[in-house]
Amino acid sequence: MLRQISLGTLGLTIGGILTIMGFVAYAGNNATLNLVGFFYGIPLLLGGLALKANELKPVPFTQKTSPSALILREQQATDTQNKIRKDITRYCYGQDAHLDTTLSFLGLSPTDQERPTVTGLREVEVNGNYALILEFDSPLIPIDVWQKKQEKMTNYFGPGLEVQITQPSENTIELALINTPKESLVSTQ
Structure with a gap:
């Protein structure tokens, strides 16, 4: 609170x-x-x-999180997903934008003017897995640049997450961080 x-x-x-x-x-x-x-x-x-x-306002949820997505969050969300969700939904001070250092590291922020901005987030269920979807306003960085960075993003956000990048409308990029189920060991007898 x-x-x-x-x-x-x-x-x-x-x-x-x-x-x-x-x-x-x-x-x-x-x-x-x-x-x-x-x-x-x-x-x-x-x-x-x-x-x-110096205040940076919290990023709003663009849709209400369903009860099933909340249950999946409790069961499956990785530390990375929880950290990102908590960081961008609170007031911040002394930062230029939410995830500015992350975008800079990934090569998606050549200048402050070109940096995509996080405009919203939502939590959904994707094929029975918890997913955190970040919505970016990205008028100066096209989707093909985002897609070229997909492997780097997968490595950056860590194991246990699949990264999907979509463009639902012009200048809007959605970055989905989807929890990947851990492979269960099946013993053969």
Whole structure:
């Protein structure tokens, strides 16, 4: 739940209240509240402004996750899938974009202007397996460049995941990270 709270907004709110309280206390000749308002309120207000200026909003789910996909997530999701889902659905500070270092490593972000941006995600079931689908706005990097990087993506995101790349519409790329079932050992007797 704390991941969904903007620290910038929280700092602005509390800092604003304390600062206003400090000015009111100053006008009312109340030295103690005046000090609290000024010494805590103004720094919190400024800190909130700084965080707000550097804030990266969470990526929204584009469709509601079905109960069966939630069960599969609990049973099958890899550490990589869980980390990506948690990282992009929370407020971030000091980053240019969600997954910016990943896209840069994969060679999909030659410049900040060309970098695809994550616009949404969803969790679905694909052939009985859990899948995390990341939706990108990619107007300057075509699907053939994405597809050339598919093997590198498979290695990057680790074992146990299959990477599928599709283009549902112009300028939109969907990157599906699908859990691959572990091969069960069958003993012959």
